[in-house]
Amino acid sequence: MHRLSGFARTRSFRELMRRCSVITISALLLGCLQSSQAPSLAQSPLPLHVPGALIPEEPITPMPAPPAIDPRKVRLGERLFNDARLSGDNSRSCSSCHDIGTNGASSKRHDIGLDGAELPFNTLTVFNSVLNFRFGWEGKYRNVEADVTASLVNPRIMGSSLADIAERLDRDAGMRAGFIAAYGRRPDPGNIVDAIASFERTLLTPDSRFDRWLAGDRAALSDEELNGYKLFKSLGCVSCHQGVNVGGNLFQRHGIFHPLASPDPAILRVPSLRNVATTAPYFHDGSAPTLDDAVRKMGFAQLNATLTDQQVQALVAYLHSLTGQYRGAPVGGGS
Structure with missing residues (x-):
């Protein structure tokens, strides 16, 4: 077989690379030409409607229905979620900061810790939190059980211990009977955490108007809302806020182009935007009082x-x- 000299091989390689470069540049120019001829954002057509079918190729998927969990565990978990005996001084319950009757969080910029000082982060909603890939602003916890445990033993949040909680609950005959019915045994650290986690897993909020649109109901959104969704995708918001929870599935640095909020920590878990219209104030430091303000600041900073x-x-x-x-009711009483 004929062998090329080193010089010939080099010249042939350079010629191949030159041709590839020409092809690549031509493809890029063609892509730019096609983009320039594409319809504007306001004119771009929506997918054709097929009744009862999901609208295809969207970066966001509909919220599922809550999972089927033993109702005895869920009821017990809800009782515990609202029980102040879970705190070390009997002064607060989980619902003190995570109000299920409103937005699953609170309206405060920062909730107050057991020591009377503000907690470092704005309280995240507990609604749909089980769909996040990590828990908390810093994403320290990998599952709901770890998150529940951390809150119960944190000296500034609930300031208790699982052993102490179990002892207090076991002295209540009605609560003890509830644990025996649900778990076949008296309250202990494991089933206390499991009951609360079981309840939190049911705190999903399906059937938003956007979910109905994704499921094929083209009348579910107004023209302005649809234009907003197009902007959400074309501007790049959807790069971080996608998937079933419209976020909650990656870490991101904030203040990429311009400062956004308190600089520390620099990297945070991207929050879910589900029910976001009900969860003011916004950002990890609660510094954006309205959704309008948060959108403007995010667009500029990110x-x-x-x-x-x-x-x-x-x-x-x-x-x-x-x-x-x-x-059966909109979260926060919203539309």
């Missing part, structure tokens, strides 16, 4: 985009469509 009033209005309208249902 995308280097100065949004127009019309864009902000459309984006906020879309975000309102993410409010789901809990026990």
